[in-house]
Each structure stands twice: as structure tokens, then as C-alpha cells.
Amino acid sequence: MLWSVAWKNVWRNKKRSIVVIVAVTFGIISGVLLVGIMEGWVRQRLNDAINNEVSHIQIHNTAYLRNEEIDLSIDNPDQILKSIDTLRQLKGWVRRTKIIAMANTPWANTGIIIYGINPDDERKISDIPGKIVAGGGEYIGSQNQGSILISDKTAELLKLKQYILTDTLISELRALSFPDHVLNKLETFKDKRFRSPKDFKAALRKELVRKELDRYGQVIMDKALDYRIRNKIQITISDLQGDPVQGIFRVCGIYKTTNTGFDQVSAFVNAPDLAALYGGGEILTHEIAIMLNDIGDADAVGEELGRIAGGNTVSTWKALAPDAAMMNDFMIIYYFIFVGIIMLALAFGIINTMLMAVLERTKELGMLMAIGMNRRRVFSMIMLETIFLTIVGAVSGMGMGWGIASVLGKTGIHFTGWGEGFEAIGFSSVVYPVVTPGFIIFTAAMVIVTAIISSVWPARKALKLNPVEALRTD
Amino acid sequence: MIVLELKNVNKVYNSSEVKVHAVNDVTLNFTEAEFVAIVGPSGSGKTTLLNLIGGLDMPTSGEIKIGGTDLSSLKPSQLIDFRLRNIGFVFQSYNLIPVLTAKENVEFIMTLQKWPEKERDERTMELLNAVGLGDRINSRPARLSGGQQQRVAVARALASRPKFVLADEPTANLDSKSATTLLEIMEKLNHEEKITFIFSTHDPRVVKMAHRVITLEDGRVVSDDVRELPS
Numbered sequence: 001m002l003w004s005v006a007w008k009n010v011w012r013n014k015k016r017s018i019v020v021i022v023a024v025t026f027g028i029i030s031g032v033l034l035v036g037i038m039e040g041w042v043r044q045r046l047n048d049a050i051n052n053e054v055s056h057i058q059i060h061n062t063a064y065l066r067n068e069e070i071d072l073s074i075d076n077p078d079q080i081l082k083s084i085d086t087l088r089q090l091k092g093w094v095r096r097t098k099i100i101a102m103a104n105t106p107w108a109n110t111g112i113i114i115y116g117i118n119p120d121d122e123r124k125i126s127d128i129p130g131k132i133v134a135g136g137g138e139y140i141g142s143q144n145q146g147s148i149l150i151s152d153k154t155a156e157l158l159k160l161k162q163y164i165l166t167d168t169l170i171s172e173l174r175a176l177s178f179p180d181h182v183l184n185k186l187e188t189f190k191d192k193r194f195r196s197p198k199d200f201k202a203a204l205r206k207e208l209v210r211k212e213l214d215r216y217g218q219v220i221m222d223k224a225l226d227y228r229i230r231n232k233i234q235i236t237i238s239d240l241q242g243d244p245v246q247g248i249f250r251v252c253g254i255y256k257t258t259n260t261g262f263d264q265v266s267a268f269v270n271a272p273d274l275a276a277l278y279g280g281g282e283i284l285t286h287e288i289a290i291m292l293n294d295i296g297d298a299d300a301v302g303e304e305l306g307r308i309a310g311g312n313t314v315s316t317w318k319a320l321a322p323d324a325a326m327m328n329d330f331m332i333i334y335y336f337i338f339v340g341i342i343m344l345a346l347a348f349g350i351i352n353t354m355l356m357a358v359l360e361r362t363k364e365l366g367m368l369m370a371i372g373m374n375r376r377r378v379f380s381m382i383m384l385e386t387i388f389l390t391i392v393g394a395v396s397g398m399g400m401g402w403g404i405a406s407v408l409g410k411t412g413i414h415f416t417g418w419g420e421g422f423e424a425i426g427f428s429s430v431v432y433p434v435v436t437p438g439f440i441i442f443t444a445a446m447v448i449v450t451a452i453i454s455s456v457w458p459a460r461k462a463l464k465l466n467p468v469e470a471l472r473t474d
Numbered sequence: 475m476i477v478l479e480l481k482n483v484n485k486v487y488n489s490s491e492v493k494v495h496a497v498n499d500v501t502l503n504f505t506e507a508e509f510v511a512i513v514g515p516s517g518s519g520k521t522t523l524l525n526l527i528g529g530l531d532m533p534t535s536g537e538i539k540i541g542g543t544d545l546s547s548l549k550p551s552q553l554i555d556f557r558l559r560n561i562g563f564v565f566q567s568y569n570l571i572p573v574l575t576a577k578e579n580v581e582f583i584m585t586l587q588k589w590p591e592k593e594r595d596e597r598t599m600e601l602l603n604a605v606g607l608g609d610r611i612n613s614r615p616a617r618l619s620g621g622q623q624q625r626v627a628v629a630r631a632l633a634s635r636p637k638f639v640l641a642d643e644p645t646a647n648l649d650s651k652s653a654t655t656l657l658e659i660m661e662k663l664n665h666e667e668k669i670t671f672i673f674s675t676h677d678p679r680v681v682k683m684a685h686r687v688i689t690l691e692d693g694r695v696v697s698d699d700v701r702e703l704p705s
Contacts, residue, residue: 372558
């Protein structure tokens with residue numbers, strides 16, 4: 001009966017209880033969404049770091065890690081790869097030549113790391129083949145001699161990315177129902193070539209008013225973008241004797257990951273093409289990247305490989321992408337901080353409401369004590385009321401939060417306006433919130449703990465009542 | 475059979491300026507099935523005496539025994555449980571639990587005493603029928619008149635068959651008709667259940683129906699009249 005009385009007491013002052021329940025609901029929704037977004041970002045960063053950049057494990061010559069010289073390649077890589085092939089957890093491996101280079105076009109130059117790869121092997125373990133941008137050519141093929149795959153960022157730095165508004169394009173925009181007054185403004189820089197997004201954006205800003213820019217700017221930018229595919233890039237590296245050598249590569253494709261920092265310095269060519277440039281007749285292996293079926297095996301496999309790697313260093317993804325590893329490890333702390341702050345705010349609201357409820361029912365509580373309801377039962381009744389009140393809000397909050405996060409997990413939340421900033425630190429501008437069952441259980445436990453803690457003060461207040469004095473109150 | 479004994483009971487309230495002797499050397503015995511009215515002017519100590527008898531307050535000196543148990547020998551937690559099993563309360567302002575129905579209010583004390591459901595149901599219906607509310611068992615207090623609420627309170631007080639019922643001004647908030655009905659019901663239940671009723675009251679109708687009238691003045695018993703009432 002105590003449970004029934006407590007439940008009915010929750011609905012005694014419906015308006016007040018609903019206000020608290022709504023507050024708890026919104027608190028939990030915001031907590032679930034905040035943590036879901038955070039979890040989504042961390043997972044995306046972790047997945048991108050592993051699938052695009054570092055894989056699960058990498059092996060390098062220890063000396064190469066200190067000084068990235070061309071001759072510090074892995075000795076006898078075939079023997080190591082033979083051992084790797086015996087791993088039952090193995091998904092795939094690639095061997096790469098990795099050389100610091102200078103890339104030049106007639107208009108600009110930039111420092112890059114050039115990877116000599118086997119494109120067919122890369123397809124098995126890397127997501128980069130799937131990151132070719134629209135209108136950005138194609139992934140490098142093993143038969144495409146002299147081809148180079150560069151990133152959107154490198155293309156921008158080398159001025160291989162241009163913006164041109166042609167007649168055809170303006171017609172396309174008209175077909176998209178762009179208003180004439182906007183199209184007329186665009187006529188002023190028709191056929192003019194802009195070599196950077198910054199310049200093109202500045203030109204648009206000059207012609208279009210703010211409202212037009214907000215509404216049509218991004219579409220115009222996307223449509224006007226033109227990569228100079230098949231353009232030549234001169235690559236300068238040091239050969240095995242330390243002398244500079246140059247080679248010409250043609251751009252076959254443009255890729256874009258969520259990490260501008262990685263993109264800016266990473267370009268890919270066929271390993272034999274690079275070997276022909278540095279000479280010596282042998283394809284050097286500076287890096288072996290290994291992908292496992294399960295990320296959880298990385299540490300154990302890393303240790304196992306460490307025993308057979310000789311003078312080479314075996315690094316797991318945690319050492320190779322420390323930012324992603326740290327965020328992954330800190331997620332549980334983020335959980336505690338976010339949920340803790342929300343629970344603290346809720347606790348004050350709940351305490352306030354329950355203290356009011358106790359104060360209003362002084363006479364009734366006095367009567368209950370007078371007729372023989374003992375302190376344990378009075379305490380339990382107030383505690384149950386608090387828990388019920390909180391749990392109703394928590395259940396609706398978690399349900400709605402989970403629902404919203406699930407929908408957003410499919411559609412994604414687009415932070416397009418801040419895309420450049422996010423991508424500069426390796427995060428996607430589109431985040432897909434992830435709400436795990438573990439988080440729901442954790443939040444539910446925290447809500448119950450908060451409700452119990454919040455109930456102590458009002459319940460103690462009720463216990464301190466003197467039945468005789470309480471019965472005298474009006 | 476004596477159900478309640480008071481021996482040289484005193485209650486003194488000490489404030490910083492004055493010392494109030496609210497109950498002064500009261501010695502009384504109450505036997506089974508008595509219908510007693512405690513009367514006296516305001517401030518004469520009626521409510522204080524009722525609080526002492528009900529174990530809601532402890533005397534400064536003296537002894538109060540209920541069914542042979544000295545209340546001062548009980549720990550606070552034992553005293554609450556003792557009240558639950560031995561004393562029924564009827565308050566001036568009904569004090570029902572507003573979120574419970576009439577039936578649930580009557581059942582409440584039996585539930586606290588962990589009565590089996592079947593016995594609880596039977597006793598509840600027996601009492602609600604006895605107070606004339608057998609057809610209002612599912613009504614909440616807000617849907618009942620003052621007189622009906624007080625009848626539910628009487629049924630609740632009697633539910634667990636206490637040794638006696640303390641009723642503090644039970645008719646004070648009722649109209650004349652409701653008060654008379656209530657008193658008739660209480661007298662009938664007193665007779666049928668053989669449970670002692672002790673009233674603190676100003677109401678002449680209660681005094682008229684009481685078998686024994688104790689008059690208090692300045693905390694002292696100035697008269698204790700047992701009357702032979704026409705049957």
C-alpha cells in the first residue's frame with residue numbers, strides 16, 4: 001500500500017509534478033543527446049583514424065621513426081609479412097614506401113608525404129578508395145603508371161582546384177529555380193577562374209547580399225568547383241644517395257577524409273613508380289599497416305608481433321592516433337561529467353519540489369505518525385514519491401532522447417558552417433549521434449541514485465516532525 | 475477490566491518566562507467499553523491530557539499504563555508501534571488521506587499491521603456499513619461531506635480493534651444533524667465493539683450522551699461523574 005500511496009501522492013499536485021517531470025525529461029534528453037553527439041564524434045574520429053590513416057597496427061624500422069630517411073626501411077619485410085599472414089585475427093595488411101617530398105605545380109608548391117602503395121592491397125584495408133570527391137577523378141589503379149592521388153586540400157594548396165562559372169553552369173542554376181536577379185549578378189564573373197575557395201567566396205560576397213549568399217552560396221560553390229584532373233605535378237625527393245631527384249606524376253583523383261591535417265600531407269602513387277624515382281631497383285618498405293578483424297585484439301597482436309619484429313617498432317592505433325585513443329578512453333569520464341552536471345541540476349529541482357510537498361503535508365504527516373506509521377515507513381514513502389517522480393521523467397526523457405538520437409543517428413547533424421574548423425582537427429562536420437545500451441543503463445542508474453540522494457533531505461525533514469505540533473498546523 | 479490507568483500525571487511546559495502546569499496531578503482509570511467525555515474551558519488541559527493518553531506526548535511525571543504497559547518504558551519506535559496496535563484516533567478536522575478512497579483509508583491501519591487481505595476486506599466493509607457508508611467505499615475524501623469524512627475517520631480508528639479511541643473535538647466542525655448522526659454511530663459501535671471512547675469536547679450533545687463526564691480546570695480533575703443512562 002505504501003507504494004500505492006506514494007504513487008498517488010505524486011499526482012496530488014499534478015501541475016507541479018508535471019513541471020518537475022518535464023524538467024527531468026528535458027534534462028535527460030539533453031544529456032542523452034550531448035553524450036550521443038560526443039560518442040558519435042569519438043567513434044567517427046576513431047573509425048576514420050583507423051580506416052583512413054593508421055589501421056590497427058603499424059610496423060616501422062625503429063630508426064625511421066626518429067629520422068624519416070629513405071634508407072631506413074624495414075629489413076627483410078617478407079619474413080615479417082610471412083609471420084603476419086599466420087595471425088588468425090588478421091583482416092589484411094599493406095606495405096608502403098613512405099617518403100617526404102616536395103610537390104610543385106606551375107602555380108604553387110607544398111610539402112607532402114608520398115606513399116608508394118599497391119592500390120589493390122590498399123582497397124582491402126583502407127577506406128580512402130571510397131573517399132574520392134564528386135568530380136574528382138578516380139582512385140589510383142595499379143596499371144596507371146605515373147598517376148598520383150592527392151587530397152582536396154593538397155589540390156587547393158597546389159592550385160589544382162578552381163572555381164569557374166560557365167554558361168552551362170548558369171543554365172543549370174536556372175534549372176534549379178535560381179532567381180534571375182541572382183543569376184544576373186553571377187554574369188559579372190562568368191568564365192573568370194578563381195584558384196581558391198577563399199577568392200571565389202570573396203567575389204560572391206561582393207556581388208550577393210547576405211540573404212542570397214546564405215541561401216545560394218554553397219550550391220554555387222559546389223557547382224562551380226572544378227578539379228584539374230590529369231594535371232601534372234612535379235615531385236622532388238631524395239634518392240638513396242641523398243641527392244634530389246624529380247619525377248612527374250599526373251593527378252588521377254582527388255580524395256577527402258574528415259581530417260584535413262592528414263589530407264594536407266598525404267599523396268599516393270604506385271610503389272614501382274616511386275621506386276623508379278629513388279633508384280636501386282628494389283621497392284623499399286617503410287611501413288607495414290595491419291588491419292585486424294577486431295580492434296580489441298590490437299594490443300595482444302601488437303605484443304605478439306613485437307616479439308618477432310626484430311629491430312623494428314610495432315605500434316598499435318593507440319600510439320599512432322593518440323588523440324582518438326585518448327578521447328575513446330575519456331568517454332566514460334565525459335559521461336560522468338555531462339550526466340553528473342545534469343543530475344546535480346535535477347537534484348536541486350527535485351529537492352525543492354519534495355520539500356514543498358512535505359511542508360504542505362505537515363498536518364497529514366503528523367496524523368500518519370500519530371496513528372502509528374513508523375519513521376521507516378514515513379521515510380520510505382517520501383523516498384518512493386521522489387523516486388517515482390524522477391523515474392517518470394527519466395523514462396520519458398530516455399525514451400525521447402533515444403528516439404531523437406536514433407533519428408539523428410540516421411540523418412546526421414550537419415555543422416556545415418563550422419566544417420572547416422572541425423575537419424582541421426580530424427572531425428567530420430556531420431555527426432551521427434550514437435546512444436549505446438550501456439549509456440542508457442548508466443543514465444538509468446544515475447537517475448535512481450540521484451532520486452535516492454535527493455529524497456534524503458525531504459524525507460529527513462518529514463521525520464523531524466513532531467506529531468503533536470504537526471497536527472496543530474493549518 | 476481496566477484498559478487505561480493514569481497515576482499522578484503531571485505535564486509542565488517550561489518557557490523562558492513562565493511555567494505552565496498543563497496537567498496537574500491527574501489520577502484516572504478507564505475501563506472497557508466506557509463512553510467518556512472530558513470537558514472543561516479552553517486551556518484547561520483537555521487536549522494535553524489526550525495527547526498524553528495517546529502517547530503523542532510524555533508526562534513530566536507520573537505513570538500512564540495502557541493494558542498494563544507503562545508508556546514511559548517504551549522506546550520511541552516501540553511507542554509508535556504500540557499506538558498503532560492499541561489506540562484509535564479521531565481528529566477534529568477528520569485528517570483522512572486525501573489520495574485514498576474511503577475503503578483504502580479504513581484499510582490503511584490494518585495494512586500497516588499486515589492483516590491478511592481477506593480479514594482486512596471483511597473488517598473494512600463491516601465498519602463502513604456500520605457508519606452508513608457502505609455505498610461510498612470508492613469515494614475519495616473530497617467527494618464526501620464533513621460528516622461522512624468524520625464517519626470514515628471513526629471507522630479507521632476502530633479498524634484494528636484498539637483498546638480505546640481518543641476523539642479530540644470530533645463534532646466541532648460538523649453541523650447539528652451530522653454531529654448527532656456521528657454520535658449515534660459512535661455510541662452504537664461503543665456498545666457493539668466494546669471499545670472505550672474518550673472524547674475531549676465542548677459539545678453539550680457529546681456530554682449528554684456520555685456515560686462518564688470528567689471535568690478539568692487548570693489541568694486538575696475537578697469532577698468525575700459516572701452516570702446511569704436510560705437504556
